[in-house]
Amino acid sequence: MPTGIRRQNPQMTVSLDSQPMWRHPAFADGVREMAGVAIGLGAWGLVTGVAMVKSGLGVPLSVMMSLLVFAGSAQLASLPLLAAGAPLWVVWATAFCVNLRFVIFSAGWRNYFGSLPQRRRIVLGYFTTDLNYVCFLRRYPDQRPQEGQEPYFWGGVLVNWVAWQVLSMLGIVLADVIPTAWGLGFAGTLALVGLTGSLLKDRATWVAAAVAGCASVAAYALPFKLNIVVSIAVAVALGVLMDHQARALKSQGEV
Template identity: 70%
Template sequence: MGLFSYLAAQPRHPEFKRGAREMMGITLGISAWGLVTGVAMVKSGLSIWLALLMSLVVFAGSSQLASLPLIASGAPMWVLWATAFCVNLRFVIFSAQWRLYFGHLPRWKRLTLSYFAADLNYVAFLKRFPEPRPAPEQEPYFWGGVALNWAAWQLPAIAGILLANHVPTEWGLGFAGVLALLGLSYSLLKDRNTWVTAAVAGCAAVAAYALPLRLNIVVAIAAAVAAGLLLEHWLPEPKGRQEQTA
């Protein structure tokens, strides 16, 4: 089965519709974030064509937003790559968990899945399939969620790119983007350890704000990862609580 026939077969499965339906409630925040990111890319000095390429190829909003100030300030390439790498480190954890479900698939399928993988799809998927074992309905469910998520991101982002020069800065879209990010972040704070880790990251980002080239973002990520690992070792969540929040 080729890639296009594989993708075309997914919407026929009932789980595809369920995956899309369960993502529907959070698409408004994703769309607002995508619109803000599209406007920000052009306002940061990227050409329309380069911004479109970045939106379609770098399907990771947080790393895009983290990279834009560095691009605008002429930061060295290694800083840009290091920042994007650190911001996206969470996908290593997501992928390790998804491997329990999709590890048996051919490599080309896994590579295709990896491009569309996103934070909130990960959360919805684990709620739907808490048992880490493969099942036939998992792929259609995954594709239903990511199809809606991808469209909810890309369409507003492309609109923001094309209309960026006509959007006044007085509209305060940057603040709307912050609100969207806060909403998305809040949905991922599911237990004590994640709340403490988020607080540590926030404090570290503020404490290191004076660092050049937005390196406070890298410091915050490092502090959050260290705090998360320490909490998992010293204060693991009770097993019953983990099952409830999964």
Template identity: 60%
Template sequence: MSRIASIAQTLHHPSFRAGFIDMAGTSVGIGAWGLVTGVVMVKSGLTVGLALFMSLVVYAGSAQLAVIPLMSVGAPLWVIWLTASCVNLRFVIFSSMWRGYFAHLPLRQRLAVGYFSGDVIYVAFMKRFPEGRPAPEQVPYFCGAASTNWLAWQIPCIAGILLANTVPLSWGLGFAGVLALLGVLLSLLFDRATWLATGVASTAAIAAFALPLKLNILVAIAAAVAAGLLMEAVDRRRHKPTVVLLPADSVLPPEELEHVKAGDVVPLREERHP
């Protein structure tokens, strides 16, 4: 199958449309976030060309917003790199989860998955495909969600870059950006661990606000990671797996196999000696 035919097949796949629809609900928030980021990049002193390059190549809104203030005050390069790396550490976790779905794809396509991956895409994808194994409809779904998210970000962001000098600060776009980020954040909070990590990060960021060079961001990230790891350790200790002794010739029923896969049950099979 030619590349054009493959692309056409993906675009017409029902899962592509499903991914598009699932991401449409968050497009307004993503667009507002992108618009604010575009304006902020130029207002902070970046040239239009550099801002466009950053938007199209970096394509990481939270990292961009985190490092732009550091760049504007002339922070050391290592602080800028460390901040961006810490903010984007979550994508290492995302990538480890994507492996179960996309490890069979060629390197070029896996790199594309890495570029187009995003927080909201990850949440929507995992809700639709929680099993962690490849399926034919996953790539079209990801493409539909990723294309929607990319356009929802890039079009407003580029508009903000090009129109930054005509947008007055009195419009309060900074507050609009905060609201957009808050909406995206709330869509990512789905269990007790994420709520706790968010609360710890917020508290740490406020407590360390007086630190220079926006280092309170790094403090908040470190505190959130520590809280998340602590929660996982507590949950593992609290939910110890059940050991089940099985006869040598027995077969686990399907519902028990699900518990084994989840790690809730550890089967021990009796050995039969001649």
């Protein structure tokens, strides 16, 4: 697959664009950087695989959910609702709210891959994850297309997807063998906390996370885990408000 982005130096264009993407040096960099967190991702996938089966989905539906959904936080959030017999709209609303962060991610990815064909961008969207986005921004902070970005992306998501699916399938197969006393549900919660902490990078995100936590505790008595929806709605509203105020202050300073 071609990289889709060419170097400005014509002497380098042919050699980089004509080779398979997996042979690009940036592909190896993506594999290497994501490999450092592959164990944690795999453990989270194992937790999710066990949770799906123990929630009553069964092996076939669990396998299908792991392959098609590929969104650990949304899966873990919706499973208790499915087990409790919550209305389908509540399950969909919860998964939608949990995955709202990918709307923000998509806006960021557009700066890098917006010129690619739509079908190709849809495929990229399926493989996008939180840590992949964080690692990508750390390597390419300028938010503009550069040579090697797509190979780097594919190198990272390859490790991410394989680690997740292999351990998720293992958890699905061994769900009846792994005892609940191991506390895998709590391990999944810790994994989500660690993931959230890696995304807190400025004052606005820290404040939004703190408010979301307080709102979730305050609304804990709501049925069907609706406190999750409430906390996300409050955090998003606060984040938008703070971003609007920051832009207004910046524009006033420029004037």
